[in-house]
Amino acid sequence: MSIKGVCFLCLLLLGACLAAIAQDSLRVYRLLDSIHQLPADTGKVSLLLNKGRANSRFFESRKGENLFWQEALTIAQQIRYPKGISLIYNEIGTSKRNKSLYIIAEDFHEKALKAAEEAKDTLLIAFSLNNAGVDCRRQDKLQKAFDYHVKALTLAESINDVRNICVATNSIGNIQLTTEKYDDAINHFSRALELEEKSNNELGVAINLGNLGYAYQGQNKLDLAIQYYKRSLVMNQKMDRAIGMAICYNALGAAYKEKKDYPAAMEYLQKALEVNDKVEDKVHVAESYLSIGKLLGAEGRHAEAREYIQQSIDISTFWGFKSMLMDAYKALAADFKTSGDFEKSLEATDKSLLYKDSILDEKSAMALAQMQTIYEVDRKDNHIRNLEHDKMVVALRTKRNVVVTFFLAAFLLMAIVGGFFYIRHRNLQANKQTLQLELRSLRSQMNPHFIFNSLSSIHRYIWSNNQEEASDYLTKFSRLMRLILDNTQHTFVTLNKELESLRLYLDLESLRCNGIFEYRFFIDADINDDEVLIPPMILQPYVENAIWHGLVHKHPDEKGILDIEIVLNKRSLVCTITDNGIGRKKAMEIKEKKGRLHNSVGMKVTEGRIDLIRKINNKEARVTITDLEDESGKATGTRVSIVLPAEFIF
CATH class of the missing domain: 3.30.565.10 (Histidine kinase-like ATPase, C-terminal domain)
Structure with a gap:
């Protein structure tokens, strides 16, 4: 095909893509317009919640807020529907967590928990506790995560809710695995596995089998760990779940490497590399190349090892995987050091440290941005509550004026005498309400004033101290902000x-x-x-x-x-x-x-x-x-x- 033909074909494909995007946008906004016509009640909230789930990918692809959930939240707050508010906050929090915005996700899930408690819905409380626990675990706030999941487990057991029991039990096991309490982790993973098998949840079975493998490997029971990895692999192959198979192959490769069975380790790592072609997230491909490189280095095949590590670096550089680049350059430095090439080892170490610093900078910036987002959301919620309060005050005043008018017509003489005292009392009450509203306004001014001063302090502190101390300072600041x-x-x-x-x-x-x-x-x-x-x-x-x-x-x-x-x-x-x-x-x-x-x-x-x-x-x-x-x-x-x-x- 000629160059002109190729260009023409590309233009046709681009036009088709733009047309599809425009068609999706038109469909979504027409659906929103049709729902606008419905009365504001719990049914409308549920409909918007479901449509938000169905169209979540549309909004995620455009990196915007889910308009269905935003409208559902506004209506639920207006009609004072705490169960709906909790469901919406849980959905928004989970979507933020999927984007690695863990601080914002925790804030939304804590709001969901408060609304669920207001609704006195035990199932929803357990669900919100588990969500908040996962957010905390992703931030390495292990004690807080543990407390959330234990509360969720207790509530879920009281109503025999198997789904939340499984989630809480598995999460507690993961926390214990992280803290190297392997016996406790095995007990929780075993219980979760039993429940998932009874529920015929193949994904849950595969995950808990893999977790048991990690726990036994932590105890250096490598043969037992390999058995569980292989059982998890069978379940993932049955589901044709590429990412699960890749995880199992990598785990088996690591276990056989630890046993110093290098041929078996290489076989499984090569299989992981093959199956990773089916996984959308290419970070797993880079991870497989890096694992093979480390294995070859352990065998003393340094030239081949560096080739694989370099392939991991090339992929990570193209896709911007900074954490993987940090690990790859660290592995490259170790390999050069083993070979006695200390100059290149030092050069690779410097690059690894550069990426580590870059990752720390990004985490600090992201944490600040998330705190600002939380503040803006809270300010918006407060504004909505104030509007609802003003609306209620107006309605009460209108009703009161009708009553006053009726009594004036019926009891004119009594109204003249009593009206004097009533008007005097009303003026005093109105003056007191005005003072209280003014006090509330002044109190609310303290938040932006204090946050501005504190953010300025953090900005100066980051530039005058090293990054790790700045991170510690930011953690304390986030606690104070909450x-x-x-x-x-x-x-x-x-x-x-x-x-x-x-x-x-x-x-x-x-x-x-x-x-x-x-x-x-x-x-x-x-x-x-x-x-x-x-x-x-x-x-x-x-x-x-x-x-x-x-x-x-x-x-x-x-x-x-x-x-x-x-x-x-x-x-x-x-x-x-x-x-x-x-x-x-x-x-x-x-x-x-x-x-x-x-x-x-x-x-x-x-x-x-x-x-x-x-x-x-x-x-x-x-x-x-x-x-x-x-x-x-x-x-x-x-x-x-x-x-x-x-x-x-x-």
Whole structure:
């Protein structure tokens, strides 16, 4: 065929592809339009949920959100349908996990769990717990994953739900396998295998047979491990499951290599290489080439080994498999070192480390992006809830006005007398509602303010420290974010929760400031921190101000001290924050020299919150700032005293 003919054929194929894409898009949006006409009820939510599942590949191929699930979630929230909300959050979370967005997936599955608990649906609670456990296991948060799966297992057993029992049991076994508790892992995999066999779930049987092989190999019972790998291979061959066969062939190759039966190991690794041609994800092909290269190196056939390792590198470079490239260059370095070529070994090691650094950078960037996404989703959900609240208020006011009109018509004289008191009461209530809404608005401002400051801190920390410490810092920050986002949804939280978030924040700031200060808490013995309530994030801005305007400017030889004291004085909660910093006057001079004269946003918002608390409760609430000086008049620090009305759970 001529070049013109080939070009013409390519154009025809491209046109056909574009036409197919356009046709799919038209079909999906027409379906959405038709569903829009249906009334907003649980049936519509279920229909959108099912259509979202059926068209999930369409939205994934376009890297966009599933519009069916987004509309279903909006309707479920509007009609207060917690079971539907949980089902939708579970679907969205699983789709995020399939894209390796594990932090976002965990957030959605935790929301699904809360909605399932609100619906009091035991089956759905167990399902959500298992999903959240898998998310945590993918992030190596093994203890949290274990707790989720144990709770799921207990609930699933209480209702005899075999599917969730199998998932929880298998997951617990995988966690124990990771932590090298091989006996416990074998017990759980054996139980899961028995259940899957009774359920005639061939895939579940194949997976648990393979897992038992890994556990026995961990115990160095290689012959027993090989038996289970071969049984798993038979099941995968029966299902014609290419990826399962590739996994089994690789496992058998590794086991025979460990037995030093190199011919058998090579036979199975070659079979893995052949079957990998049928697997869409080419990372398995690269892995097979690398395994064969390592095997040849163990046999002393270094020239052939490097050829296979190089093929793994070529495939991984083409497809961008950075983790595989890191392992391949590491294996290449080891092979060169064994051959005595130390210069090339060092060169390969440098490349392996470069890819390791690149992977770490990508993980940090992805974690930050996922935290930002979670914040945006939470903000959107809060906006929807506020709109629903406003809608309900309008409906109640309308109903109330109708009642008032009726009584005015029926009892005119009584309405004149009673109306005066009613209008006065209504104005007071409206004023109180306005103050409460304004307080809620100020409280919600603390989230973006605090997150902005913390993200800025992380950005500076990453550039000033090595990547591993930055990763640890980011992990602690994500824990603090979860606590802050949970606390600030409420008008009041228990004192122990507020102190927990404050301690975590101080730990992060101390870490970032290289330990230039230490902090101490003094809690009145008469205070039960599980019963005393406090507005969330009320102390943090003053603590932050004490650190960044007082303590960080002290002489390096002088240790900064930050004391936080909380006492109960009759019906008032008195919180005192004392630092031995440079004082407000000198801090202002430093700011003027640097040209930074803006006021603290956190301080202004918090002062506004305290003022509104005083107006709403008609009780004492104030902030007093005192400059501390020694006998010669030299500044020795600052004391901030915050007086709040004492609130209790009971």
